[in-house]
Amino acid sequence: MDFISIEGNRQRLDGGAMFGNVPRALWSRWFTPDELNRVELATRGLLVPDIGGQTVLFETGIGAFFEPKLRERYGVLESRHVLLDSLAAAGHPHQAIDIVVLSHLHFDHAGGLLSAWAEGGEPELLFPQARFVVGRKAWERACNPHPRDRASFIPELPGLLEASGRLELVDSERHPLLGDAVRFHFSDGHTPGLMLAEIGGRVLFCSDLMPGAPWVHLPVTMGYDRNPELLVEEKRRILEHVIAEDLRLFFEHDPDCVFAVVERDARGRYVARCVESA
């Protein structure tokens, strides 16, 4: 089984919001802030070209659907749809993807499903052959957001996914489309029903439970998380599983590290050791 990292659009976000209650003096050692106190983040996907004969893409990044004003507000660096170019360069254009798995529908994970913004145009759903695999709880949240996270969703997206007739909701650890190759874990600390994919018994797609290497350290959470204390408990549990099963973590947002293994340091803290850089 091959695991191919697919770079998407990059984003600059407020460092304080990304690192929750971590002091700036600490997080600025991990990621260097710019003059607006923002840190640069990746929004990448993971392509697995052969799961039971199907080409599967885990997440689509933020894409380029924002109009120019919102693109600037959310710090998206490129105006073109970088993930589409990366897929084509890898020999797997979006038209040829059989399954897209989405951990949740926040725009920096699902925005890449949509065509790039164009003056006067409506957003269109890309991936014309793909089935879209989404956790049921995350789907329900996207359809009925909370006032606190409403701005993180794309209002048009649920309707487009439903109208495609290719939406597949997941309720349990396995989905028939993916067979035994993918086992799903669920977490509620970041958003209800965040769906983490354990792929081929080798890689854990950990999504916003741990968006990059610094967040592997238990107390480090994001200001965007709805329930940080619950998230820390969920993280502890999944990290024990990761170590026991010798899994690699795939980081969607880490600007420098794509794959890491998890170790415990002399003081017993979980640390990520990068094994494949961006």
Ligand SMILES: [Zn+2]
């Ligand atoms: Zn999120």
